[in-house]
Amino acid sequence: MQLGYRILDHTADVGLEARGSDLAELFSNAARGMFAIIGCPDTIRPSKELLVKADADNLENLLVNWLSELLYLSATQGILFCRFDIAQIDQQHISAKALGEPIDQSRHELYTEIKAVTYHDLKVVKADQIWVARVLFDV
């Protein structure tokens, strides 16, 4: 899986599987995958950066909180993100720089709105030295 994520079929919504050799790569790929559902990543430039933090009591919840925080920032500030530099991550905390740019309807190719990150079929596991995450979005 070269891209580090793939989009999974679901009748009403959209699933995502992300992979990474460590947690930082996993969380970065999951975020890239989520924004690739919203719009075409090739059209987004990393011209603006925001500091993003999330906490949770376990890794699965941390993934949901991280993605939800990015979605919230994107929705309220009108920014599309394309790059995520993870500064620090453990089982309960993440802090990162999210890079992207304000939505430009004339240049960005937008696909759909993600309403939320759900807990349905949520998984974060390590298998054969590779971290794998599965998450379902309400679109």
Place this chain on the structure above:
Amino acid sequence: MANEWAGPIEQIDSCRYRIPRSYKPGMRVDGIIYADSRLLPSILDDRAAEQVANVAFLPGIQSASLAMPDIHWGYGFCIGGVAATDPEQGGVISPGGVGYDINCGVRLLRTDLSAKDVKGRVPELIQALFANIPCGVGRTGKIKFNIAQQRHLLAEGSAYVVGRGFGVPADLEHTEAGGCLADADPDALTGRAQERGKGQCGTLGAGNHFIEVQIIDEIYDRQAAEIFRLQTGQVTVMIHSGSRGLGYQVCDDSIKALQKAPAKYGIDLPDRQLICAPVNSPEGQRYLSAMRAAANYAWANRQVLMYLVRQTFAEFFGQPWAKLGLELIYDVAHNIAKLETYEVEGRKKLLCVHRKGATRSLGPGHPEIPACYRTIGQPVIIPGDMGRNSYLLVGQETAIQQSFGSTCHGAGRLMSRGAAIRSARGRNIQKELAEKGITAIAQGRRGLDEEQPAAYKDVNLVVDIVHKAGLSKKVARMRPLGVIKG
């Protein structure tokens, strides 16, 4: 992710199938799916039936975990699901049983226009609607409500925006619950939810939300149609939208706030997304207060969208909207939880009815139906896909007895969005629709591909079931002339 149903399924009658509670330990009641032999195979093709069984685990659930014929796989609850719980028996409220798009719903407008009035002008009219109504990802409109105004809107719903000139009092009478749920508390919302709602009231959104110009192509019930002042060949307008980012954030915040509730109240759940709290608990009450505020926001949103539709028609046809007869027939919610009274095993009970992709369908005579429609039953509005049909029905007494006053909400998806995009490769959906005389415009490039007619079940089959089962009765069928999508 597809996974075919391998559990037991028993036919009850020509419109219903049962998943017996013996299927899984923990089910408190049976699951009942409204379907016939034509619809059942696609229903059993994904995990929707499993979700019907999972909902039967909810504490206090009454009679059965119900699924309407447009059922499909959701998250936690299936879409097309109805679950009523009794607060007196530890009954719960679950944000997942309402969904992220709180009070997503539809409204239907009649017009005095007929086919000849719009002949050859539909593409132009659709362009005008598309230009005037914000739709798609990240779009906001000219109409803005600041945080203080938004608080009013959350507490008062449609009445607040009507009071500011975005409609007339008759619109409120023709909206479920008058466009406002009492006991909504803006303070039950987080600052994040308030923030996410800013600038989104009066926007359509994306996904399956739409505004459609339609024509009535069949009347089934003349008496009811006369009361609605509808006839064959008449133009109607349908609006489908919800509570936008504000509602999504309320649901998201509530699910996070309820993480510890199942352990605290000793509730065992087969799926995390079913997270819930007793209706009679501080957590449950807080969610209900916030959900009601989000529901009010959604009604205000559809009211403002309707204002924009009326304004566009007035400009386009050069006459005030009232002269064009653009009156609201009705507005129904299809993602909501409400406290309503039903008889269970001979006793009247106040129940918490979750409708997740299901529409209220009250039979004739019910006091919650506006006086002008009371003799025929509550109007039920069922949108189909953009290539086939939509329906206006009226509620029936059987729904009160069998389904907690509920019926279906749409056609129901058949294809995943990915499968729809793949099937649209090398095709031009816009052109295909144009060849059928339908003008379709979407903001997102994939919008029309994802929402193509083949991605949905045939709404005609779905509506046939609820009609045959006696949950609601067909009044009129519409076919699309043009549609705008996010």
